[in-house]
Amino acid sequence: MRLTSFTDFGLRVLMRMAGEPDRPFTTAELATEFAISRNHLAKVMSSLSAAGYLETRRGSGGGALLARSPDRIRLGDVVALLEADQALVECFLPNGNTCTLTPHCRLKSRLGQAEVAFYDELNRSTLADCIYIPSEA
Numbered sequence: 001m002r003l004t005s006f007t008d009f010g011l012r013v014l015m016r017m018a019g020e021p022d023r024p025f026t027t028a029e030l031a032t033e034f035a036i037s038r039n040h041l042a043k044v045m046s047s048l049s050a051a052g053y054l055e056t057r058r059g060s061g062g063g064a065l066l067a068r069s070p071d072r073i074r075l076g077d078v079v080a081l082l083e084a085d086q087a088l089v090e091c092f093l094p095n096g097n098t099c100t101l102t103p104h105c106r107l108k109s110r111l112g113q114a115e116v117a118f119y120d121e122l123n124r125s126t127l128a129d130c131i132y133i134p135s136e137a
Contacts, residue, residue, distance in 0.1 A: 053067055076123030
């Protein structure tokens with residue numbers, strides 16, 4: 001299974017914020033630190049905020065903070081959220097499945113079970129297990 005950059009960036013944001021949970025981070029600051037697109041990161045942070053993982057504040061001293069304790073954020077749940085629009089294989093798509101094997105395929109259920117096992121395994125860990133604190137220069 002391969003994760004999208006959207007999910008990769010989302011996990012990076014959460015790990016970084018968990019390292020300094022009381023400090024608000026701006027999108028621009030994190031985009032610079034990670035050397036990634038600010039616009040793309042803004043979409044990631046918006047998704048995390050809408051799902052209740054981040055709390056955002058406007059104005060002076062504003063930015064984003066973790067909305068939950070890192071030990072209450074399950075990694076599999078985060079990945080499932082951020083990968084929600086990505087089908088593992090074409091036949092998992094609700095529309096547009098053109099695979100001619102679908103009516104008689106015996107692989108789809110096995111792939112579905114593997115996907116569930118993947119998320120279950122990730123959910124054995126929390127964000128607290130992956131906190132990132134940058135080393136002091």
